[in-house]
Amino acid sequence: MAQDLEAFRSDVRDWLGANCPASMRTPMPEEEVVWGGRNAEFVNPDSKLWLDRMAERGWTAPTWPAAYGGGGLSADESKVLQQELGRINARPPLNSFGLWMLGPALLEFANEQQKQQFLPPIVRGEIRWCQGYSEPGAGSDLAGLATKAEDKGDHWLVNGSKIWTSYADHADWIFCLVRTEPDAPKHEGISFLLFDMASEGVSTSPIRLISGASPFCQTFFDDVKVPKENLVGERGKGWTIAKRLLQHERQMISGIGGNSALGASPRALENLAKSYVGEADGRIADPVLRDRVASHRMNDHAFRLTMSRAFEEAKAGKSDGNLSAMFKYYGSEQNKRKFEVMLEIMGTQALGWEGEGFEERELDITRQWLRSKANSIEGGTSEVQLNIVAKRVLNLPD
Numbered sequence: 001m002a003q004d005l006e007a008f009r010s011d012v013r014d015w016l017g018a019n020c021p022a023s024m025r026t027p028m029p030e031e032e033v034v035w036g037g038r039n040a041e042f043v044n045p046d047s048k049l050w051l052d053r054m055a056e057r058g059w060t061a062p063t064w065p066a067a068y069g070g071g072g073l074s075a076d077e078s079k080v081l082q083q084e085l086g087r088i089n090a091r092p093p094l095n096s097f098g099l100w101m102l103g104p105a106l107l108e109f110a111n112e113q114q115k116q117q118f119l120p121p122i123v124r125g126e127i128r129w130c131q132g133y134s135e136p137g138a139g140s141d142l143a144g145l146a147t148k149a150e151d152k153g154d155h156w157l158v159n160g161s162k163i164w165t166s167y168a169d170h171a172d173w174i175f176c177l178v179r180t181e182p183d184a185p186k187h188e189g190i191s192f193l194l195f196d197m198a199s200e201g202v203s204t205s206p207i208r209l210i211s212g213a214s215p216f217c218q219t220f221f222d223d224v225k226v227p228k229e230n231l232v233g234e235r236g237k238g239w240t241i242a243k244r245l246l247q248h249e250r251q252m253i254s255g256i257g258g259n260s261a262l263g264a265s266p267r268a269l270e271n272l273a274k275s276y277v278g279e280a281d282g283r284i285a286d287p288v289l290r291d292r293v294a295s296h297r298m299n300d301h302a303f304r305l306t307m308s309r310a311f312e313e314a315k316a317g318k319s320d321g322n323l324s325a326m327f328k329y330y331g332s333e334q335n336k337r338k339f340e341v342m343l344e345i346m347g348t349q350a351l352g353w354e355g356e357g358f359e360e361r362e363l364d365i366t367r368q369w370l371r372s373k374a375n376s377i378e379g380g381t382s383e384v385q386l387n388i389v390a391k392r393v394l395n396l397p398d
Contacts, residue, residue, distance in 0.1 A: 036125025069120035098122035132176030
């Protein structure tokens with residue numbers, strides 16, 4: 001098996017060398033992040049080339065079955081692929097809620113027709129998805145949602161609203177929790193629907209954040225007709241799908257804890273500190289900052305090792321789904337701490353918002369610091385994750 005993996009690694013290395021454009025091996029500016037979708041625009045033409053080449057191999061979703069457009073790789077092969085992509089600092093070819101959250105849920109709960117319809121376009125980046133979960137009156141208590149879907153015979157009629165719908169104003173389709181049995185206990189009357197954001201009656205309103213960006217929206221549904229075949233799983237059993245999808249979302253969010261806004265290099269913080277406070281004998285000149293950066297790097301490394309251990313345990317069938325709550329909590333808090341260290345390093349240069357006297361990188365880091373505060377809210381608040389850990393991992397009493 002090890003020999004087979006080494007042969008696979010050699011093949012992957014050769015393929016990447018021949019197919020990953022040089023510009024896709026550089027840090028990715030925000031404006032070049034690829035989200036795909038029917039209205040996708042590519043600032044860098046190499047981004048489209050890289051996406052198409054990776055999608056053709058199924059390597060945007062390497063472990064998904066080849067029958068649905070995925071790479072059909074084993075967990076070990078996928079790990080090798082990620083290592084080789086990291087070795088050349090390759091950019092992700094596609095950012096996608098379809099890849100990170102919806103796709104894994106469809107693989108588990110959708111029928112064959114739905115898998116054939118939706119999974120291959122996700123792999124190719126042809127559909128950009130958004131998530132319709134939280135509502136103005138149902139955030140942490142998600143099961144209290146009120147958006148309803150009425151059975152009209154040949155279609156569902158959806159009315160209500162969602163909030164904090166990430167990139168809803170750019171999305172093509174939405175995966176949405178709706179209440180189909182209003183008289184059932186709140187966890188039992190929920191269904192999981194998929195529908196086109198271009199449907200009549202769907203509208204979005206961006207929410208401007210303190211960072212100045214508007215990645216979130218409030219989304220409104222006014223007599224939206226949804227085909228009956230777009231119900232995933234059983235009617236009224238959507239809460240089971242919702243919980244599983246949240247696990248995938250939390251795993252995705254947890255991954256930001258070990259990644260730097262300056263790139264994935266473990267030395268990114270160290271290099272930033274040297275550029276601001278100088279260095280002595282190859283080390284950060286300020287001993288206090290040196291200690292802060294070293295502590296953060298050690299925590300990052302321990303976090304990565306823990307996630308790797310969980311990955312190995314999952315392969316052995318010993319996975320605990322509640323680990324996603326632990327990883328989401330720690331990853332979110334670690335990411336916030338990273339930006340606090342970055343601001344400490346930059347000093348007064350971290351106080352800029354616009355105008356002369358500040359580099360573009362400094363202004364960007366300040367905004368990302370503000371944006372990082374949302375990490376402990378989105379995907380379930382840190383308080384919710386700690387409750388899950390307390391009840392389901394530590395088995396503490398209510």
